[in-house]
Amino acid sequence: MNWITLSLLSHLSWAFGNIGDKFIVTNSVKNPYIYAIWCFLVGIIAVAIIPFIDFQIPNATQFLWILLAVAIEFSAMFPYIKAMQIEEVTRINIWWTLIPLFSLLIAYVTIGEGLSQNQAIAFVMLVFGTVLASVKFKRNLIKFSKAFWLMALSCLCFAVYATIIRHITQEIPFLDVFIWTHIIGLGLALMPFLFKKVREINSLELKDFNFKKAITIFSVVMTGLIGTWLNVWALSVGKVALVYAMEGFQSIFVFILTILFALFTTINLREELDKKTVILKIFAIIINLGGIVMLNV
Numbered sequence: 001m002n003w004i005t006l007s008l009l010s011h012l013s014w015a016f017g018n019i020g021d022k023f024i025v026t027n028s029v030k031n032p033y034i035y036a037i038w039c040f041l042v043g044i045i046a047v048a049i050i051p052f053i054d055f056q057i058p059n060a061t062q063f064l065w066i067l068l069a070v071a072i073e074f075s076a077m078f079p080y081i082k083a084m085q086i087e088e089v090t091r092i093n094i095w096w097t098l099i100p101l102f103s104l105l106i107a108y109v110t111i112g113e114g115l116s117q118n119q120a121i122a123f124v125m126l127v128f129g130t131v132l133a134s135v136k137f138k139r140n141l142i143k144f145s146k147a148f149w150l151m152a153l154s155c156l157c158f159a160v161y162a163t164i165i166r167h168i169t170q171e172i173p174f175l176d177v178f179i180w181t182h183i184i185g186l187g188l189a190l191m192p193f194l195f196k197k198v199r200e201i202n203s204l205e206l207k208d209f210n211f212k213k214a215i216t217i218f219s220v221v222m223t224g225l226i227g228t229w230l231n232v233w234a235l236s237v238g239k240v241a242l243v244y245a246m247e248g249f250q251s252i253f254v255f256i257l258t259i260l261f262a263l264f265t266t267i268n269l270r271e272e273l274d275k276k277t278v279i280l281k282i283f284a285i286i287i288n289l290g291g292i293v294m295l296n297v
Contacts, residue, residue, distance in 0.1 A: 003238030006230050007246040013227030015253035020220030022089040023267065025081060028213050032085045034198075034205050035217075036077040040189035042221040046182035046229075053175050062172060063180075069164040070184040076157030083147035083154070090258055093251040094135070095151035097127050102159030103240040110163065119242060122294035126246065129287035132280055162240050169236035178232045182225075249288060255281050 021035075029035045058066065083092055100123065169177050192198045234243045261267050 003234045003243060004246070006234035007238065007243050008249055010227045010230035010234060011246055011250035012253050013223055013230060015250050015257055017220055017224035017227055018084070018089050018093065018250070018254055019257055019261070020216070020223060021081065021084050022092075024217060024220060025085040028216065029205060031201050031205060032081040033078055034202055036081045037189050037192055037198075037202075038217065039077065039221050039224065040074060040182075040185040042218060043182040043225055043228075044186040045222070046179050046225065049175060049179060053173075055179065056172065056176050058172055058176070058180065062168060065164055065168050066177060066180050067184055069161050069168070070181050070188060072157050072164070073161045073181070074185060074188045076154045076161065078154075079150040080154040083150040087147040090251070090255050092147060092151060093254050094131065095148060095155060096250055097131060098152055098155035099159050099162070100127060100242075102156050103162055103243075106159055106163045106240075118294050119239075122291040123242065125287050125291035125294060129284040129291060132284045132287065135280060159240075162235060162243070165232060166235045166240045169232065174232050174236035177236075178229055181228075181232075252281065252285055252288065 025032045025035055080092075083095075165177065165181075193202070231243070
């Protein structure tokens with residue numbers, strides 16, 4: 001399947017996951033870091049794929065690369081989930097555009113992965129479209145999310161993670177990498193429970209646990225898991241910087257879904273949907289579509 005289609009589907013899945021994350025950390029879970037750990041624990045369900053593929057054990061070097069990638073991904077989750085708790089989900093998505101910027105720089109420095117002229121133009125258009133879709137004007141001033149530094153750290157980690165995954169999927173089938181990342185992720189997620197404080201916080205969160213909350217969290221995590229699977233597949237066949245340049249569409253997806261939730265449900269995601277923002281989003285969609293055309297020229 002074409003990497004563009006895979007990337008778009010992954011970002012659509014992540015858009016649902018982002019909104020779910022926002023709902024959970026503002027309504028269901030008091031400690032965002034515990035929720036981040038839970039996400040990795042539930043991810044072990046990825047092993048269900050093993051009977052359906054020719055599952056292989058990586059060699060020592062490959063395993064260490066995967067371990068490093070997962071450790072970085074695990075670290076990236078904590079600033080992201082904290083930022084999600086304190087800011088609007090559409091404003092958080094403005095900073096996902098930092099991933100392709102970091103990815104382009106890392107790929108160029110480490111593996112010499114460059115872009116053609118058309119791809120470079122498309123890259124700029126997609127990133128600009130995302131920024132345009134996410135900027136918020138107030139009293140003629142541009143306001144940025146107060147969670148910027150948290151998201152900058154998270155995006156840098158995700159960019160490093162993506163570069164490693166891109167490298168390792170050239171040697172190992174992407175489904176094997178996907179499964180191993182979640183097996184290792186389970187081990188990393190269990191490590192914090194060695195500390196008494198973490199166990200106490202987890203126990204407090206579980207006191208308010210019920211079937212509805214469990215289903216909600218499981219559904220959101222599974223949505224994110226599907227997005228990760230599609231993303232790893234896209235990284236295995238496309239360039240890192242370009243795959244993550246599609247982040248622009250995630251901002252658009254989140255914005256559209258937020259409007260639909262506001263119009264047709266009673267779920268309050270605490271979003272500001274003023275006229276100027278809507279106009280900016282429309283222009284961003286046009287620019288992003290132009291970027292897609294450039295990628296296929």
